[in-house]
Amino acid sequence: MPGGRLTQQERHRIAAGLADGLSYAEIARRLERPTSTISREVSRNGGPAGYRPQQAHQATVRRARRGAPAHPLVDRPYGNAAEEEIVELAVSSGMPRMTARVHVDLLLSEDGRRTAAELTRRLQVSPASVSVAVNLLVQYGYVRRERDPQRRCDVYAVDDEAWYHSIVISARQTLETAHAAMAAAEAFGPDSPVGRRLVRGGSFLERVIGDMRESADRWRPLLT
Known part of the structure; x- marks a missing residue:
């Protein structure tokens, strides 16, 4: 190389x-x-x-x-090589690039907190782009939204508990898919080829998600 x-x-x-x-x-x-x-x-x-x-x-x-x-990481705008490497990994796993950039910038901030204006300035993107990204992160449990009464603006924060909440939300969504597959199996007939395929897939997802939730609950104390 x-x-x-x-x-x-x-x-x-x-x-x-x-x-x-x-x-x-x-x-x-x-x-x-x-x-x-x-x-x-x-x-x-x-x-x-x-x-x-x-x-x-x-x-x-x-x-x-x-x-x-070189300037210290906390004083530089977004673009550090380590940050970009993590962004690429997140994108390869399916996360939209702008969402990944916002998430990584929050993860690597000193206190895990930034306002929308700070994210806009650091990432050098439009406020609308930041808004779409943080809304998606909040929706999936990676980030929480807080209100700063002194500055009268929203603050977006990420902490160790975010990893647990993101797993719980993802598990719930996957479990809904499993239940939908089983309901569809009933419509096709559980003894039909399609019905049997859907039942097997739904059962598999249901058991894997059950194990994932138990594991997340068991190891949650590591985050506190």
Whole structure:
């Protein structure tokens, strides 16, 4: 796997990959580079929509000459390579990219709390994008919404209990699917091929979710 700084040719290939709509992970695979290298390169040089390989190469040369010190994570805008790596993992598991970015930014904040305005500024996106993302996170139990009476605004918070609540919500939704499958089996007839298939699938989901809930309840004290 190549190491060291990206070459100018690699930067042109990154730009081509972005233009083709490829993910950071796919671009990284084609260049035989870590995904974090690609995400960091793009985020530091205009983002996916504004990335220009020639300007990115020149900016890297200038930074190397200056030897500018890095700022602490808490003072920098979004774009740290570790953050981008976690975002890519969340996206690969099915979470929308903007939702993943908001979630990771909250997870890595000092106290796990940010206002919508803070998220908008750090992620450099529109308030509407942040609103859609946090609403989805709240819906699935990853984040809770609190009211700050002093600043008269909502604060979005994530803590260790969020992991438990997200599992409970996911389990409940999957259990609803299991029950729907069993109800459909009755409509088709439990002895029909379709009915038997639905009963087996529903029973499987029902038992797996039962085990998951018991495990979550048993290990919940680890979060406190």
